[in-house]
Amino acid sequence: MTEVTLTVNGKKYTQDVFDHVLLADFIRExxxxxxxxxxxDTSQCGACVIHVDGKSIKSCTMLAVQADGxxxxxxxxxxxxxxxxxxxxxxxENHGLQCGFCTPGMIMSAIELIKGKPDITDQEIRQGxxxxxxxxxxxxxxVKSIQEAAKNENNLTNR
Amino acid sequence: MYSFNYLKPGxxxxxxxxxxxxxxxxxxxxxxxxxxxLKQRLARIENLIGLEKCGLDKIVLREGLLNIGAMxxxxxxxxxxxxxxxxxxxxxxxxxxxxxxxxxxxxxxxSLANNDPxxxxxxxxxxxxxxIHTTKRDIKAENFFVDLFETALEEDEIITSVSLPxxxxxxxxxxxxxxxxxxxxxxxxxxxxxxxRVAVTGAGEEGVFRCQQIETALSARFLPExxxxxxxxxxxxxxxIHAEADYRAHLIVELAKRAVAKSIAR
Numbered sequence: 001m002t003e004v005t006l007t008v009n010g011k012k013y014t015q016d017v018f019d020h021v022l023l024a025d026f027i028r029e030x031x032x033x034x035x036x037x038x039x040x041d042t043s044q045c046g047a048c049v050i051h052v053d054g055k056s057i058k059s060c061t062m063l064a065v066q067a068d069g070x071x072x073x074x075x076x077x078x079x080x081x082x083x084x085x086x087x088x089x090x091x092x093e094n095h096g097l098q099c100g101f102c103t104p105g106m107i108m109s110a111i112e113l114i115k116g117k118p119d120i121t122d123q124e125i126r127q128g129x130x131x132x133x134x135x136x137x138x139x140x141x142x143v144k145s146i147q148e149a150a151k152n153e154n155n156l157t158n159r
Numbered sequence: 160m161y162s163f164n165y166l167k168p169g170x171x172x173x174x175x176x177x178x179x180x181x182x183x184x185x186x187x188x189x190x191x192x193x194x195x196x197l198k199q200r201l202a203r204i205e206n207l208i209g210l211e212k213c214g215l216d217k218i219v220l221r222e223g224l225l226n227i228g229a230m231x232x233x234x235x236x237x238x239x240x241x242x243x244x245x246x247x248x249x250x251x252x253x254x255x256x257x258x259x260x261x262x263x264x265x266x267x268x269x270s271l272a273n274n275d276p277x278x279x280x281x282x283x284x285x286x287x288x289x290x291i292h293t294t295k296r297d298i299k300a301e302n303f304f305v306d307l308f309e310t311a312l313e314e315d316e317i318i319t320s321v322s323l324p325x326x327x328x329x330x331x332x333x334x335x336x337x338x339x340x341x342x343x344x345x346x347x348x349x350x351x352x353x354x355x356r357v358a359v360t361g362a363g364e365e366g367v368f369r370c371q372q373i374e375t376a377l378s379a380r381f382l383p384e385x386x387x388x389x390x391x392x393x394x395x396x397x398x399x400i401h402a403e404a405d406y407r408a409h410l411i412v413e414l415a416k417r418a419v420a421k422s423i424a425r
Contacts, residue, residue: 131258131261
């Protein structure tokens with residue numbers, strides 16, 4: 001067991017964890033933040049993507065102890081109360097989800113992907129999403145959502 | 160996953176002494192291969208030694224050589240202004256490893272120590288005759304890559320950084336497997352004042368190798384056309400569900416042509 005202290009969505013947590021616990025499991029089971037999904041558990045599908053110190057990572061392939069002292073952002077940390085984050089709003093408005101399982105990871109990846117790229121192309125978005133799989137194959141509207149959010153990037157506030 | 164202790168030494172000296180403490184201790188850098196291996200219970204480790212606090216995350220120019228710390232992530236290599244100027248082919252190679260999330264965690268030292276037969280970095284380091292610096296010695300690329308997932312590293316030896324000379328021209332071309340994104344074949348072509356070196360990953364039954372036939376042809380004339388008459392033997396090349404050996408042999412020549420063209424255009 002190791003005591004870890006990390007900031008998740010702006011809130012500081014100190015917890016004892018077993019050293020072999022994955023960050024994804026820690027977030028879901030210890031912190032009860034279940035918006036971060038575990039799809040494949042083999043770092044292929046991207047449903048578990050979160051940000052650690054501002055960078056997108058697959059939380060099923062990082063240990064909770066490795067996040068000690070770091071700043072974590074999950075899907076729950078994006079909206080400001082009832083006001084959706086611009087990327088969430090773009091997914092909402094463009095029907096960027098079907099079953100919704102991959103959506104948290106898609107959104108977390110997309111936010112990093114469009115940083116500083118208001119004119120990101122369709123091709124760049126598709127390439128940038130190689131680490132995220134949608135089993136509904138709803139990619140058309142996912143790409144459309146991200147492109148719209150990128151255009152409005154000036155309004156994006158990445159907390 | 161079996162349980163283990165995670166240790167965070169504050170220096171490479173301390174990491175080295177922890178590692179030599181037991182055969183069941185292992186170092187972890189980005190963990191993009193090791194963690195999935197542990198999750199499948201393919202390995203059992205007593206102490207996992209994280210190198211994140213050992214200061215191995217710098218990219219510097221040292222005596223004319225580009226020196227990349229073992230813990231530098233693929234994303235940081237691809238995004239480094241210094242790498243882009245000194246060795247653009249390596250920056251471009253790093254920008255296509257795995258996916259963005261893997262690039263944000265995976266490191267150059269981890270990739271080299273793992274020596275996956277389909278990994279990209281081994282091709283670059285071998286083609287440019289890089290040097291792998293460890294806690295014990297300096298190892299030339301020619302002597303480093305031994306066999307599939309096997310290197311010259313001793314059990315208690317840790318990679319600290321990699322040095323690369325600056326080629327006149329260089330480029331990397333890979334044919335990624337559409338599902339895994341690993342190289343089905345990857346070619347790194349590097350032209351120096353005195354020689355042309357070409358390394359192939361993803362294809363060899365014993366891992367990364369140099370292709371003398373292509374090197375000789377390109378040494379005569381460094382143009383894609385120089386390779387139009389070349390036929391590579393399929394002997395010693397991998398056959399698997401993704402591609403037969405003769406298809407890989409064909410890809411080697413085609414990708415080498417593209418790499419040469421790309422290096423000339425750069």
